Amino acid sequence: MSGTIQRNWFDQYMVPCFSPAKFIPVKAKGSRVWDQEGKEYIDFAGGIAVNALGHANDELKDTLISQIEKIWHIGNGYTNEPVLKLAKSLVENTFADKVFFCNSGAEANEAALKIARKYALDKYDSHKNEIISFENSFHGRTLFTVTVGGQPKYSQDFAPLPQQITHLPYNDIAAIKAHISEKTCAVIVEPIIGEGGVIPADPAFLKALRELCDQHQALLIFDEIQTGIGRTGYLYAYEETGVEPDILTTAKGLGGGFPIGAMLVRQHIAEVFQPGSHGTTFGGNPLAAAVANKVIELVHQPEFLAGVKERHHEFLQRMSTLNQRYQIFSELRGKGLLLGAELDKKYQGKAKNLTNIAAEEGLIALIAGPDVLRFAPALNIEQQDIDDGFSRLENALKRFVQE
Ligand SMILES: Cc1ncc(COP(=O)(O)O)c(C=O)c1O
Numbered sequence: 091m092s093g094t095i096q097r098n099w100f101d102q103y104m105v106p107c108f109s110p111a112k113f114i115p116v117k118a119k120g121s122r123v124w125d126q127e128g129k130e131y132i133d134f135a136g137g138i139a140v141n142a143l144g145h146a147n148d149e150l151k152d153t154l155i156s157q158i159e160k161i162w163h164i165g166n167g168y169t170n171e172p173v174l175k176l177a178k179s180l181v182e183n184t185f186a187d188k189v190f191f192c193n194s195g196a197e198a199n200e201a202a203l204k205i206a207r208k209y210a211l212d213k214y215d216s217h218k219n220e221i222i223s224f225e226n227s228f229h230g231r232t233l234f235t236v237t238v239g240g241q242p243k244y245s246q247d248f249a250p251l252p253q254q255i256t257h258l259p260y261n262d263i264a265a266i267k268a269h270i271s272e273k274t275c276a277v278i279v280e281p282i283i284g285e286g287g288v289i290p291a292d293p294a295f296l297k298a299l300r301e302l303c304d305q306h307q308a309l310l311i312f313d314e315i316q317t318g319i320g321r322t323g324y325l326y327a328y329e330e331t332g333v334e335p336d337i338l339t340t341a342k343g344l345g346g347g348f349p350i351g352a353m354l355v356r357q358h359i360a361e362v363f364q365p366g367s368h369g370t371t372f373g374g375n376p377l378a379a380a381v382a383n384k385v386i387e388l389v390h391q392p393e394f395l396a397g398v399k400e401r402h403h404e405f406l407q408r409m410s411t412l413n414q415r416y417q418i419f420s421e422l423r424g425k426g427l428l429l430g431a432e433l434d435k436k437y438q439g440k441a442k443n444l445t446n447i448a449a450e451e452g453l454i455a456l457i458a459g460p461d462v463l464r465f466a467p468a469l470n471i472e473q474q475d476i477d478d479g480f481s482r483l484e485n486a487l488k489r490f491v492q493e
Contacts, residue, residue, distance in 0.1 A: 095126075111449055118145030121468050121475040123454060131449065132479035134465045135456045139284070139316050139428065142343035142389060144468035150346050150384055157380035165371060172379035179386055183325055185334040186354035190363070191374035195315035195341035196230025198351035201368060202337045203234055203276065205355065206309045208362045210275035214307065222270060222277045222308075224260040226286030226459075229278065229313055238278060241286065261291060263298040274308040276337075281327040284316035288423055288430025288458045296333040309336040309359065315351070319343030320389040320469050322426035323399040330425075343469075346385040350378035389469065398426045398469050401476070405429055405465060408480045416487045418444075419463075427471075431463040437490075444490050451489070453482040 097114055113125040121144050123131040133145070143150060157172060164170055177189040190201050203221060210218040223229070225240040233252065236245040240257045254273075258265045260283060270277070277299055283289040303310040312335035317327040321343060324330050328338065336359060341351035351373075372378075388394065406422055409431055413419045419431040433441055441457040448455050458464040467479075 111446075113449070120144040120146075121471045121479075129452065131452050131454045132475050132482060133454045134467045134479050134483075135454045136427075136466045136468050137347060138342070138456060139321060139466035140342045140345070141347050142319050142321070142385060142469050143346050144470055145347070147346065147388075149388060150348075150381055153384040154348070154377060154381050157377050161376050163372070163375055163377070166369065166374060170374070170376040170379070172376045172383060173374040176379045176383050176386075179383060180340075180352065180354055183386070183390060184338065184354055185328075185356070186338065187357035188355050188360035190353045190355070190360075190368070191379070192341075192351040192353070192370050193349050193372050193375075193378070194230070194351045195313075195339065196232045196235045196351075197370070197373070198315065198339035198341050198353045199229045199235045199238070199278070199311075199313060200232050201353040202278070202311050202313075202339050202355075203238060204368060205353070205359060205363055206276035206311065206337065208367065209309060209359050212362050214275075218273055218275045218307075220254045220256060220271075220273045220275060222256050222258060222266065222274055224279060224283075225257050226260060226283055226289070227257075227278075227280055227313075228283070228285035229280075230315075260289065261295045263295055266299065266302060270302050270306050270308065272306055274303075274306055276309040276311055277303055278311040278313060280313045281317050281331065282322070282425060282428060284428065284464075285458055287432070287462045288428060288464055290423065290425055291331070293331050293333075296328075296331045300333045303336075311335060311337040311339065313339050315339055315341045316466070317425075317428060319385065320395055320398055320426070321428050321466070323395050323402065324426075325386075325390050325395070327425065343389075344382050344385060345378055346381060348378050348381040350375070350382050394469070401467075401469075401471065402426050402429070404476060408476075412480070412484055412487055415484075416491055418487055418491065424465075427465070427467055427469055429465045430458050433461045433463070437461075440490075443493075444486065447489050447493070448483060448486040451482045451485040453479055453486060455483075 115123045117124045121133045223238045227240040229235040229239045237251040318340040338354040409422050420434045421432040439460045445455045456464040
């Protein structure tokens with residue numbers, strides 16, 4: 091049954107910086123979503139790598155309800171129990187010594203970039219202010235983070251932009267070796283470029299970044315906003331690489347669907363942020379922190395993470411079978427449950443058409459740029475949902491090649 095709330099209200103009342111699907115999801119459970127008409131979708135998008143435990147997870151729901159009955163918001167003039175517990179857990183489970191909480195990925199990166207500049211200013215001098223980032227990277231939509239991100243289309247209309255930001259080719263050790271200097275205060279990198287095409291970093295590249303940052307007293311920032319919280323089969327992707335950053339940013343899956351972000355840092359860096367240096371009204375909110383504690387408790391289990399790796403193989407194998415049949419993709423790549431399928435040249439620019447057809451067939455999927463189909467499903471997606479999702483994907487691929 092159609093709701094009285096209409097999709098065209100989006101066009102009438104909302105700033106048109108999105109182009110949402112024609113249907114309105116109204117209900118979701120696990121990896122299934124239903125729209126206003128009662129049509130069912132399998133969710134291979136996970137709310138853009140956010141719903142790590144699927145929709146309406148019972149344990150997250152119970153945690154949220156129990157926190158709702160205690161305290162919702164108090165502000166950072168006070169601390170609160172859930173946020174203290176979450177900070178302790180993130181420190182105990184990672185390289186970091188200290189945590190700053192915020193509400194989104196962009197804010198976590200904003201904090202990371204600001205603390206890196208301030209660290210260099212306090213410990214060295216004002217000339218050490220260059221930030222190196224990589225082409226095609228994505229770090230958020232604040233002015234600083236769009237400028238640092240390596241996709242000029244997101245920053246070019248907002249000049250004047252923050253200065254002393256350099257973009258180098260990703261996975262190119264020679265390029266950074268040639269460029270990095272004593273003026274560099276930080277290098278920021280996604281262990282897998284997410285939005286920009288699902289491109290995993292070469293382990294040797296990350297290792298070289300670590301060595302070069304150490305040689306030039308620059309901080310290494312890993313943006314794990316998309317790759318964190320079990321997404322690659324590890325709590326954080328850096329664990330697999332053998333390279334530890336100085337700063338790590340996390341958001342998306344951390345709240346399992348409840349907005350929260352965090353910046354994790356080493357002690358000597360944390361110290362440069364004193365009361366007044368940086369802040370937020372909502373960051374560290376007890377509701378978000380309570381849910382995030384439960385997310386980490388459920389995700390950071392060997393069996394759970396092993397399940398992500400198993401599903402990775404199943405997804406890749408099924409993608410590859412379909413590709414043998416329909417010859418649509420030139421490459422299948424990614425780690426854990428962050429997967430990308432690059433469209434063959436003859437379908438260039440058509441990733442969005444493919445996800446639109448998939449939605450008509452009852453499958454929600456993502457793109458990563460105009461040429462890459464991306465999957466970032468719930469990390470606990472069930473077998474039946476995988477089976478049904480791939481059968482709907484096959485229907486979509488069949489139509490895609492015909493159309
Ligand atoms: C790697 C990465 N960094 C930062 C962001 C920005 O996060 P948010 O949209 O929560 O601000 C994203 C979002 O897609 C991301 O994938």
